[in-house]
Amino acid sequence: MLDTKFIREHTERVIQNSSAKHAQPDIPGFVRLDERRRAIIQEGQDLKAKRNTVSDEIARLKKAKENADQRIAEMKIVSDTIKHLDEELRGIEEQMEHIALFVPNITHTSVPHGKDASANIEVRRKDGINPCEGEKGFRKDHATLAKEHGIVDFERGAKISGSGFPLYTGKGARLERALLNFMLDRHTLHNGYTEVFVPFLVNAASMRGTGQLPKFADDMYACADDELYLIPTAEVPITNIYRDDILTSAELTKKHCGYSACFRREGGSYGKDTRGLLRLHQFNKVELVQFAKPEDSYNQLELLVGEAEGILETLGIPYRTILLCDGDTGFSSAKTYDLEVWSPAEQKWLEVSSCSNFEDFQARRANIRYRPEPSAKPEFVHTLNGSGLATPRLVVAILEHYQTEDGRIRIPDALQPYCGFEWIGEK
RNA sequence: GGAGAGGUGGGUGAGUGGCUGAAACCAACGGUUUGCUAAACCGUCGUACUGUGCAAACAUUACCGAGGGUUCAAAUCCCUCCCUCUCCGCCA
Structure with missing residues (x-):
């Protein structure tokens, strides 16, 4: 398996190498999925950070015997959003892995080029x-x-x-x-x-x-x-x-x-x-x-x-x-x-x-x-x-x-x- | 195959819903000191991803066998699976 970052940064080389090895993995599709993946991770992390801080706040409120219902209701919605993002992320990562597993290894520079x-x-x-x-x-x-x-x-x-x-x-x-x-x-x-x-x-x-x-x-x-x-x-x-x-x-x-x-x-x-x-x-x-x-x-x-x-x-x-x-x-x-x-x-x-x-x-x-x-x-x-x-x-x-x-x-x-x-x- | 117990960081091992990414000890690494194959003391000490940065680094998030679920919040509660150990059965 190649490094995702390597595929992202050396897309052309990966495509050429694959074709030399008689493989046609969907590298452009992989790169597109990777972009979406990183956007989702970013969004999810922000929401999780929010949930964590508010959860701490809820704990403090409860300890002080104060009402936290408002915050809990808010966080319920945040948690739902996170859940959906995580589901989408899982799907994307599955698709990416499915492509990545079929990308052949890059050959060393000392290897001669040829079709058979x-x-x-x-x-x-x-x-x-x-x-x-x-x-x-x-x-x-x-x-x-x-x-x-x-x-x-x-x-x-x-x-x-x-x-x-x-x-x-x-x-x-x-x-x-x-x-x-x-x-x-x-x-x-x-x-x-x-x-x-x-x-x-x-x-x-x-x-x-x-x-x-x-x-x-x-x-x-x-x-x-x-x-x-x-x-x-x-x-x-x-x-x-x-x-x-x-x-x-x-x-x-x-x-x-x-x-x-x-x-x-x-x-x-x-x-x-x-x-x-x-x-x-x-x-x-x-x-x-x-x-x-x-x-x-x-x-x-x-x-x-x-x-x-x-x-x-x-x-x-x-x-x-x-x-x-x-x-x-x-x-x-x-x-x-x-x-x-x-x-x-x-x-x-x-x-x-x-x-x-x-x-x-x-x-x-x-x-x-x-x-x-x-x-x-x-x-x-x-x-x-x-x-x-x-x-x-x-x-x-x-x-x-x-x-x-x-x-x-x-x-x-x-x-x-x-x-x-x-x-x-x-x- | 049957019954029971258990899986936490490199290792041992605490932790049963919120200031626990995780005590303590050991190992390892850096340093101080003592002149000697050692000891003491101080410090550091998980991994991955995403982001910022040339970089060193910093920040978020996730991870306590794996995967689901409950919850505002899970190492901690529930379900499924895997593995290890003990006893019984079977067997080369």
Whole structure:
């Protein structure tokens, strides 16, 4: 959410930025409502001030056993007027909020302009680290490999829940767990994150705090009877840990990582991208979340991207890092880098991480603040997050890059201690 | 799920209709003093919005879990909801 004052004072910029992000909120309407709102507040405050002083007078009169009926009658009318003003004000603020919740975050000046992914900028690429040689005829795609080795049972997953709910079996389940443990250990032991294990169902206030609601309601699974939502990412519960809190300057930058299952409806996305593990309704992810001072946040974003890249480097998977243009940058984000791994079978880059600086956009919604100095006024923190990383496409990359000519799959060195085996498949 | 108790400022905690935005204590911050990892004393010490002002600041208003209601006037009375604690039941 943007600051009302900011929208009022930078109306043109907000309109342009919204349109770059393919959104058309009614900014002029918002500004008009804001004018009326402030007029009502002023009028209401004057009347309330009058009521307060006269009420004191009534108290004095009554104490002195004098008649106050005249004043009471006057104040009854004043109170009625106040009531009507408050009602109008509530209506206006509701309308304003309805508009404000759909205004996207302003992108950072370093973000390139463009209408879609074609304007994104590749900032780094690490290929040539393929441990099992280049693109050869023996290569099979991940779904075929997964079936042949019996490590993912898509059919039974579909029987249990539906398509997009994979059932990992045997070494596949072990590999999944190994990846998660490996990544969590790395972020907690080497990158200075404090681990959290979060609820997977959250309330509406949490979803609003991180920006999933109200705009993306259709993308989420909801438990209507309990007003709870299945999280699409651990970003939601982790960021909301400090909703309505005031942090101290000393505890920033605060870094949390956590595993969660992630649930996404992915409505209308059936097509070629849905093969195997490429796009799922439920998947596993380790998430990185940071709460930073405004002056540190962009430096922290670069560090966070590096931490996510470190996982791919250690696993020896070819990847590239993309800076998203404004038209491709998410609703809540001011600047986003995507990490993509190469799928030789798909001949495509697959997104495995999205690392963003939200500046104070989420913090304003979720009311997460800090005091720059012990007795200073609280200010909004900057929030950042990134996947570190999501497992399904990581498994895709491992299967496809680490398959050998004899049809087996070698486990990356760093994962072997976590897996307890070196190979998938018989020689 | 049933019964009871309770939710007040960073913390503890007083306050049952009008001089209470809220005592007291603790913490924190500033200062004085004592020459020493401390103590004493003095002072400051919630948040938001609106307005005036370049600003520091000042003024109004609102906020005592959330939302409604009663009243000239609500932390205080009434209703609904949420949460916490205790006991019982159930359960991994």
